[in-house]
Amino acid sequence: MTDTAWIDAALTSARPQAVGALLRYFRNLDTAEEAYQNACLRALKSWPQNGPPRDPAAWLIMVGRNVAIDDIRRSKKQEALPEDEAISDLEDAEEQLAERLDGSHYRDDILRLLFICCHPDLPATQQIALALRIVSGLTVKQIARAFLVSEAAMEQRITRAKAKVADANVPFETPGAVERSERLTSVAAMIYLIFNEGYSASGDTAEIRAPLCEEAIRLARLLLRLFQSEPEIMGLTALLLIQHARAAARFDTDGAVILLDDQDRSLWNKALIAEGLALIDKAMRHRRSGPYQVQAAIAALHARAEKPEDTDWTQIDLLYGALEIMQPSPVVTLNRAVAVSKVRGPQAALDMIEPLEKRLSSYFHFFGVRGAFLMQLGRNDEARTAFDRAIALANTSAEAAHIRMHLDRLQRDSQPKGKKAGK
Amino acid sequence: MLYAILCYHDEDTVGSWTKEQDAAVMQKLSVVQDKLTQQGRLGPVARLLPTTAATTLRKEDPPLVLDGPFAETKEQLLGFYVVDCKNLDEALDVARDLGKANPGGAYEIRPVGHFTPGGVKP
Numbered sequence: 001m002t003d004t005a006w007i008d009a010a011l012t013s014a015r016p017q018a019v020g021a022l023l024r025y026f027r028n029l030d031t032a033e034e035a036y037q038n039a040c041l042r043a044l045k046s047w048p049q050n051g052p053p054r055d056p057a058a059w060l061i062m063v064g065r066n067v068a069i070d071d072i073r074r075s076k077k078q079e080a081l082p083e084d085e086a087i088s089d090l091e092d093a094e095e096q097l098a099e100r101l102d103g104s105h106y107r108d109d110i111l112r113l114l115f116i117c118c119h120p121d122l123p124a125t126q127q128i129a130l131a132l133r134i135v136s137g138l139t140v141k142q143i144a145r146a147f148l149v150s151e152a153a154m155e156q157r158i159t160r161a162k163a164k165v166a167d168a169n170v171p172f173e174t175p176g177a178v179e180r181s182e183r184l185t186s187v188a189a190m191i192y193l194i195f196n197e198g199y200s201a202s203g204d205t206a207e208i209r210a211p212l213c214e215e216a217i218r219l220a221r222l223l224l225r226l227f228q229s230e231p232e233i234m235g236l237t238a239l240l241l242i243q244h245a246r247a248a249a250r251f252d253t254d255g256a257v258i259l260l261d262d263q264d265r266s267l268w269n270k271a272l273i274a275e276g277l278a279l280i281d282k283a284m285r286h287r288r289s290g291p292y293q294v295q296a297a298i299a300a301l302h303a304r305a306e307k308p309e310d311t312d313w314t315q316i317d318l319l320y321g322a323l324e325i326m327q328p329s330p331v332v333t334l335n336r337a338v339a340v341s342k343v344r345g346p347q348a349a350l351d352m353i354e355p356l357e358k359r360l361s362s363y364f365h366f367f368g369v370r371g372a373f374l375m376q377l378g379r380n381d382e383a384r385t386a387f388d389r390a391i392a393l394a395n396t397s398a399e400a401a402h403i404r405m406h407l408d409r410l411q412r413d414s415q416p417k418g419k420k421a422g423k
Numbered sequence: 424m425l426y427a428i429l430c431y432h433d434e435d436t437v438g439s440w441t442k443e444q445d446a447a448v449m450q451k452l453s454v455v456q457d458k459l460t461q462q463g464r465l466g467p468v469a470r471l472l473p474t475t476a477a478t479t480l481r482k483e484d485p486p487l488v489l490d491g492p493f494a495e496t497k498e499q500l501l502g503f504y505v506v507d508c509k510n511l512d513e514a515l516d517v518a519r520d521l522g523k524a525n526p527g528g529a530y531e532i533r534p535v536g537h538f539t540p541g542g543v544k545p
Contacts, residue, residue: 225491228490237475278534282476285511
């Protein structure tokens with residue numbers, strides 16, 4: 001690796017820890033960020049000459065803190081700055097500092113940093129933007145690109161979110177067990193949101209937004225390393241890994257969605273799947289099930305099937321049943337119905353989703369799935385009506401294109417048999 | 424004499440390689456490995472899954488199962504096994520049996536991502 005590449009990598013991986021600790025010292029996000037930036041500038045000068053410090057995060061915290069304190073003093077008293085060497089020569093000081101900063105401190109620092117981004121008054125998109133800026137350290141330009149908005153608009157969004165967070169008064173004392181667990185739940189939900197921002201992108205923007213999925217996985221792994229015995233964090237990480245493993249197979253060359261059954265499974269990333277499966281295995285030992293673990297287990301059953309017909313739909317149906325109890329939602333029932341259609345046939349599945357129509361009347365997938373069941377039952381006219389409705393509700397051109405494919409198939413199937421045979 | 428070569432690296436760095444970068448490194452390594460294989464000198468090669476997938480069994484009485492990698496510094500790495508198991512529970516059972524035979528210290532149990540058995544003739 002070149003000098004700048006390893007320094008970049010070290011700064012990126014030390015960032016959550018360093019900014020989190022600086023935030024604890026200064027209790028102000030802007031000061032903490034500025035202190036971190038200044039420490040990075042010094043690192044760029046010092047590290048290529050002196051080699052990497054033993055603990056980059058501890059180095060950045062120490063230097064960032066010193067520089068910020070000097071700035072505060074200077075602005076108050078106009079005192080002379082200390083010699084640069086006094087700050088750069090950290091051989092012994094670093095060791096002492098590293099000893100003082102024990103693991104549990106780091107843990108709560110990073111959790112707090114993630115947690116302040118989940119302020120309940122912030123809409124989901126602002127939470128995500130703030131986390132990507134503050135915790136991940138992506139530039140405003142990178143975030144704007146992933147959200148497909150202008151840099152100026154994103155800058156404004158982040159500034160507004162920061163102002164709200166500053167007023168929030170998140171306590172800086174070490175959190176108690178209950179509070180820590182609540183924070184962990186909020187943070188996990190936010191990481192899942194970041195992932196979904198990337199994952200739900202349609203074909204034409206999927207490539208631009210894929211970094212959101214990768215960043216979410218990086219944050220999930222970070223969280224798991226801090227909270228090693230939390231089965232739901234294992235479940236969350238496994239879920240993201242297994243879903244992301246299918247990225248290369250999810251869209252065709254025109255950017256249209258390829259459904260699970262039709263994906264080229266040789267394109268799935270085996271290493272990510274293996275890691276996800278190992279994490280689920282670990283999580284199950286705790287016998288403390290939760291929504292992320294159940295969703296990960298469902299994803300795992302798909303990932304384990306080498307061919308679509310090998311899929312264990314009975315087990316998937318049961319897992320969705322468990323998820324319905326933990327997190328009752330018409331969308332979960334809709335997903336369960338797909339499994340039911342495979343196990344008990346399309347009529348049972350259709351009966352299951354009929355009562356949902358009122359609540360899902362503006363949900364694209366509801367009409368797509370309903371149309372598919374009706375088509376399987378040979379009720380083609382009704383299927384066509386459902387598909388038309390789905391197209392009207394589609395959020396992206398890829399979604400619409402996918403439904404149009406079903407309509408084309410209906411068109412083809414309703415033609416005389418002789419014509420079809422020639423195809 | 425057989426030598427074990429244990430691989431250490433920053434897993435954040437390795438984990439952030441793209442598929443192409445990863446494949447390029449594996450390709451370069453396979454050149455070295457192939458030469459050793461032809462000479463009949465290469466034993467098993469394993470690539471472990473990240474430490475987040477690790478579980479540790481402290482060989483106390485009764486043995487204590489902890490999530491995460493082995494993180495103490497007062498014990499040293501003295502050996503390793505590669506065992507085929509259906510799942511983590513089965514691997515832990517094996518580790519418990521081994522621990523009964525040789526108490527004290529710990530076993531870190533890590534799923535293996537990539538494995539070639541090799542064929543060394545000492």
